[in-house]
Amino acid sequence: MNRAALLWRVASFAVAAGFVALWQLIASLKLVSPVFLPGPDRAWAALVRGFSSGDLWSKLAGTLEHMAYGWLAASIAGIAIGAIIGSSRRMRTYVAPSLEFLRPLPVSAIIPVAIAMLGLTQAMALFVIAFGAIWPIMLATIHGFAAVEPRLYEVARSLQMSRLAVIFKIALPSASPDILAGMRLSLTVALILSVVCEILAGLDGLGHWVLLSARAFRSADLFAGVILLGLTGYVTSVAMSLAEHRLLAWQAARR
């Protein structure tokens, strides 16, 4: 088992290395103009330069901040609203159709509305990110709350548990695998929307960095930013998986 996992890890690194090699090959042979496609060597150099000159750090911090605030706001609101809707059958039947209408609405459609209302501000970014990231969390929470084993509610009733105790001791833990999965999906959404908002509103962040680099035809800097965005997505998602693993240790016992 452990051996197989190690082999998979090695294989996935090999694939990644293969892609980088291919990229280097295409760039070195100048199959695509260097103006548009720098090789990994130049992108790496730009990355190092960006960090040592100090600018990239603040851009990265900006993006992380937008992402984190939006995601946290989405998580808190999504879990709270999802819990209210999910724990009542009547709410589910009344509200679910409206949700089905709102959910497939692309977030990009509300960006103009948000800009009109809030201007090109941090508040607008926070609103857009939170609005986009709330759906996976809220829908997962509704599902998780609706799927609580009814028998456990009967246990709670015969223990005369308070409503609050039922939510925190029965419903939330029971729904936690769904909620955490929703939060993981939202993490990606929050990153994408952070970049979009930075580009649109010129807020300090990697999105802005990428935009400026592209405008100035600094393709190496552009790629450095894109690589950093990819890494951000990867690292946050790995961190989330680790947190999930810890919080859901009881599920590992079941499997």
Added chain:
Amino acid sequence: MASAAKRLEAVYGTATPQIAFDGVTLVLGGKTIIENLSLGVRPGEFLCIVGASGCGKTTALRLAAGLYQPTSGKVNFDGQPMREPRREIAIVFQDYGKALLPWRTAAGNVSLALEAGGMPSAERPARIEELLRTVGLPGHAGKYPSEMSGGMQQRLQIARCLAQEPKTLLMDEPFGALDAMTRQGLQDEVLSLVAASGATVIFVTHDLDEAIYLGDRVIGLLPHPGRIGIELSVNLPRPRDQLSTREHPEFLRLRRQLFDFIKATEQ
């Protein structure tokens, strides 16, 4: 109400029955599941309910637990109408796998009942350990239900019910899914636990031998709709013993009587 009290008094003497069904009818989804059921359970009595599958045993137990409200008639607990479930009445569900919290360890599951009862957290660990020892699960406190066998999970559910310090213990085919050896061991454990706590018990089972072995009284239900078809007093000495009780002529006589009843209902 007054007539019911009189009727029960005539049967049981002056003591108020702990649980009293008075002309209880329950209709679910347009179907009469239980019809005009009257029944009193004395404090400290061990009552067993048997009957064919689908005759309404679980439903009767849920009425006693306050999980269902009768369509007509009354269910009383200690002379008071039962409006909702209460901590003094613990219920051991048939499907133990669903009745335990999978995200809590054995200790955590027992703790749930102590928390609900408002026990300060400092006092809980000692009590949890004691309860787990009582049901034969010492040293399993840190295990999750998914890491335990069916018999262990059922013991854990019983431990949680004991943590409620119930006046009445309702058990729905608690040993239905267990092998014969585990089952006999648990039967004796339940008997000694109940003898120690003085709780009143309503015990539902498919197994006629089990009903007679455990009970002070056995009631057989008739199906469609559920109603009492036979009522037998079990005058067997206590403590009961797996070998000698089951060979007792009275045991064999009751077993025969109950067997004939069940056979007749199935035709």
